[in-house]
Amino acid sequence: MSTPPPAALAAAVGPVPQGFTLPMPPVFDSVEADRQYRKEQLAAGFRLFGRFGFSEGVAGHITVRDPENPRWFWVNPFGMSFHQIKASDLILVDHDGTLLHGSRPVNRAAFVIHSQVHSARPDTIAAAHSHSLHGKAFSSLGIPLEPITQDACAFFEDHGLYSDFRGVVSETEEGKRVAAALGDHKAVILQNHGLLTVGQSVAEAVWWFITMERSCQAQLLAMAAGKPKLIDRETALITRGQVGTHLAGWFQARPLWDQITASDPDLFD
Numbered sequence: 506m507s508t509p510p511p512a513a514l515a516a517a518v519g520p521v522p523q524g525f526t527l528p529m530p531p532v533f534d535s536v537e538a539d540r541q542y543r544k545e546q547l548a549a550g551f552r553l554f555g556r557f558g559f560s561e562g563v564a565g566h567i568t569v570r571d572p573e574n575p576r577w578f579w580v581n582p583f584g585m586s587f588h589q590i591k592a593s594d595l596i597l598v599d600h601d602g603t604l605l606h607g608s609r610p611v612n613r614a615a616f617v618i619h620s621q622v623h624s625a626r627p628d629t630i631a632a633a634h635s636h637s638l639h640g641k642a643f644s645s646l647g648i649p650l651e652p653i654t655q656d657a658c659a660f661f662e663d664h665g666l667y668s669d670f671r672g673v674v675s676e677t678e679e680g681k682r683v684a685a686a687l688g689d690h691k692a693v694i695l696q697n698h699g700l701l702t703v704g705q706s707v708a709e710a711v712w713w714f715i716t717m718e719r720s721c722q723a724q725l726l727a728m729a730a731g732k733p734k735l736i737d738r739e740t741a742l743i744t745r746g747q748v749g750t751h752l753a754g755w756f757q758a759r760p761l762w763d764q765i766t767a768s769d770p771d772l773f774d
């Protein structure tokens with residue numbers, strides 16, 4: 506007998522060969538192993554952001570909570586190319602702004618936003634933000650993503666809008682307001698700025714970011730060409746339950762993870 510797929514993926518899986526087990530998020534029996542895995546995942550996430558062209562100068566940050574202390578998180582060094590980030594380059598800070606590990610500074614906006622998001626959302630492990638082109642173009646409209654495609658349904662009634670742009674985020678209070686706009690959703694559109702996503706793993710947060718950016722692009726294309734037809738609410742909610750779960754997000758990122766870890770083995774250094 507083959508192992509049945511978990512319920513969250515069952516609708517997407519056809520016949521499964523005997524003895525085949527679908528990959529699942531790993532579980533670790535030591536903090537050290539979990540920490541190393543999270544750092545490697547974070548480095549891989551940055552490499553993917555680089556591949557997708559999500560960098561704009563020094564803007565953008567992805568963070569992962571440390572497995573030992575929920576008030577610590579790992580983040581990219583300020584001013585370092587996404588294409589070159591290795592696990593050993595990552596910086597560890599706490600929610601009060603104390604640098605605990607690393608030899609380079611942290612972007613102030615990264616600390617201010619991510620410390621408040623991690624604080625407000627103890628259920629999340631990772632958060633991702635960048636100034637990707639279609640996300641920031643879409644953000645200027647001040648409207649939500651509509652359920653116009655199967656993929657966009659992942660965000661149906663599951664993303665917030667932060668409409669109070671006041672320049673580069675530099676104060677903890679503004680980070681708190683961003684976290685409030687995120688609410689209990691998987692993503693928030695930062696108006697006139699870009700996108701921010703969260704997940705229960707780096708892979709999940711990064712996948713939501715990639716597919717949200719592409720959903721912004723799809724809606725911009727559709728709105729430029731005509732008036733998109735919406736998926737009805739009931740169907741959109743059912744579809745969200747299929748493509749928008751934590752496990753679906755983690756699993757959808759698998760092909761990209763296989764690609765980037767094969768092409769960029771130095772990210773593990």
Ligand SMILES: [Zn+2]
Pocket residue numbers: 564565614634635636698699
């Ligand atoms: Zn930003």
